[in-house]
Amino acid sequence: MAEYAILREEIANLAPVGARRVIFFTLTDLLAQELSDMLGIAAHVAPIPLEYGDADMHRVPAAPRARPCVAVLGGLRCEKGSYLLPGIVRACRERVDVEFLLQLFNNSLAPAEVAEVETIAAQPHVRVLREALSLEAYNAALLDADIGLFPYEVIPYVKRNSGVFAEAVAYGKPVIATRGTWMAQQIDAGRAAGVIFDELDADSIAAAIARCVANLPALRAAAARLAPAWRSGGGIAGFMDALERQITARG
Numbered sequence: 001m002a003e004y005a006i007l008r009e010e011i012a013n014l015a016p017v018g019a020r021r022v023i024f025f026t027l028t029d030l031l032a033q034e035l036s037d038m039l040g041i042a043a044h045v046a047p048i049p050l051e052y053g054d055a056d057m058h059r060v061p062a063a064p065r066a067r068p069c070v071a072v073l074g075g076l077r078c079e080k081g082s083y084l085l086p087g088i089v090r091a092c093r094e095r096v097d098v099e100f101l102l103q104l105f106n107n108s109l110a111p112a113e114v115a116e117v118e119t120i121a122a123q124p125h126v127r128v129l130r131e132a133l134s135l136e137a138y139n140a141a142l143l144d145a146d147i148g149l150f151p152y153e154v155i156p157y158v159k160r161n162s163g164v165f166a167e168a169v170a171y172g173k174p175v176i177a178t179r180g181t182w183m184a185q186q187i188d189a190g191r192a193a194g195v196i197f198d199e200l201d202a203d204s205i206a207a208a209i210a211r212c213v214a215n216l217p218a219l220r221a222a223a224a225r226l227a228p229a230w231r232s233g234g235g236i237a238g239f240m241d242a243l244e245r246q247i248t249a250r251g
Helices: 002-012 029-039 084-093 113-123 135-142 165-170 182-188 202-214 214-233 235-248
Strands: 025-026 044-047 069-072 099-103 125-131 148-149 175-179 195-198
Touching: 002 029, 002 165, 002 202, 025 029, 025 069, 029 148, 044 175, 069 084, 069 135, 084 113, 084 182, 084 202, 099 135, 099 165, 125 175, 148 165, 148 202, 165 175, 165 214, 175 182, 175 202, 182 195
Parallel strands: 025 044, 069 099, 069 148, 099 125, 148 175, 175 195
Antiparallel strands: none
16 A cells, blocks of 8 residues: 555645556556555456457357356466366265366465365365366367356455456356455446355355256346447457557547
8 A cells, every 4th residue: 555655645745647648557447546545546447358269169069968168267376266177076966966177287386286286186076187288178178168166255356356256257158256346346246247156165155056047048048149339349459448448548
């Protein structure tokens, strides 16, 4: 906060010509409000600058498989609820017949937590990706999934977006998220199709997966309808359009 106070003072002391050249962007409405208050200058909301890959990536699979695939992609991190994965897999065995596609590439989990998460690699109907993925491999993994799972902690993700979530929605995937997170806000607002769970524990998440699977045809159809809006209004092109509008408005 002390650093933000210094930045606020520096902004206030800019000459007009310099102030016109300084543009602050963030990716969520709530974070833009907070930054505007802290900086004393408007922070604008921009589309998430992601490359959404092949235009055909959002297509709905022609023949849904009997055992839906639940994907958790991205590096293993505490705030992403990665430590919950072993319990989620076990809890699902009693509720719903699914397979998991899990990226077990550690980003910041403690060694003991990584060792525990690694135990699920030997479980039936679990596929793992152990490396950082190229864009091509990542797109292929996302395309292979039926459902995107985001067991993220609430406090870090109230105002923070998720690139993986945005890509999953842009590719027409139903999603599952923790109530109170930015991801759940998108589902509540009707911008994404999926299921929200209330408690960040394995049983609640497994129950949400079961609800999603039970309604998968309808959720998949809704996700396909919503995907084009994310692809056409966002991505790198959408970000550049937002930047150009700000530059034009400032003369």
